[in-house]
Amino acid sequence: MEMLTKKCTKCGKTKKITEYQKKKQRKDGHNSICKKCCSQYFKKYYEANKDRIKAKEKEYYARNKEVIKTHSKEWQENNPEKARLQKKKYYEVHKNNIKQKMVYRDKKISRITKSCRKDT
Numbered sequence: 300m301e302m303l304t305k306k307c308t309k310c311g312k313t314k315k316i317t318e319y320q321k322k323k324q325r326k327d328g329h330n331s332i333c334k335k336c337c338s339q340y341f342k343k344y345y346e347a348n349k350d351r352i353k354a355k356e357k358e359y360y361a362r363n364k365e366v367i368k369t370h371s372k373e374w375q376e377n378n379p380e381k382a383r384l385q386k387k388k389y390y391e392v393h394k395n396n397i398k399q400k401m402v403y404r405d406k407k408i409s410r411i412t413k414s415c416r417k418d419t
């Protein structure tokens with residue numbers, strides 16, 4: 300593969316194409332500013348708009364909860380090995396929390412099955 304270079308429109312330095320984030324929408328398939336400038340820009344932007352970004356993320360999540368859930372389910376189905384590792388990692392970190400939740404869930408399930416039995 301030939302090593303392409305590109306001039307960053309922010310810092311004006313010519314850098315390797317690998318120093319730029321890939322962007323499909325761009326003509327050459329890469330961002331116009333280098334990764335370094337990009338992360339600096341986002342950092343600044345994030346610092347300046349922290350509360351707004353957090354609020355937006357929360358709002359976005361609340362509005363797309365179902366979509367996000369299905370997406371992650373699809374992802375899990377397509378990446379079973381990764382999903383397993385992630386789950387394991389998550390479990391290690393949240394072990395105690397999960398145990399409590401499972402107890403709660405078991406109680407809830409038994410309550411639901413009980414009420415189901417009543418219906419049938």
Ligand SMILES: [Zn+2]
Pocket residue numbers: 307308309310311312332333334335336337
């Ligand atoms: Zn740059």
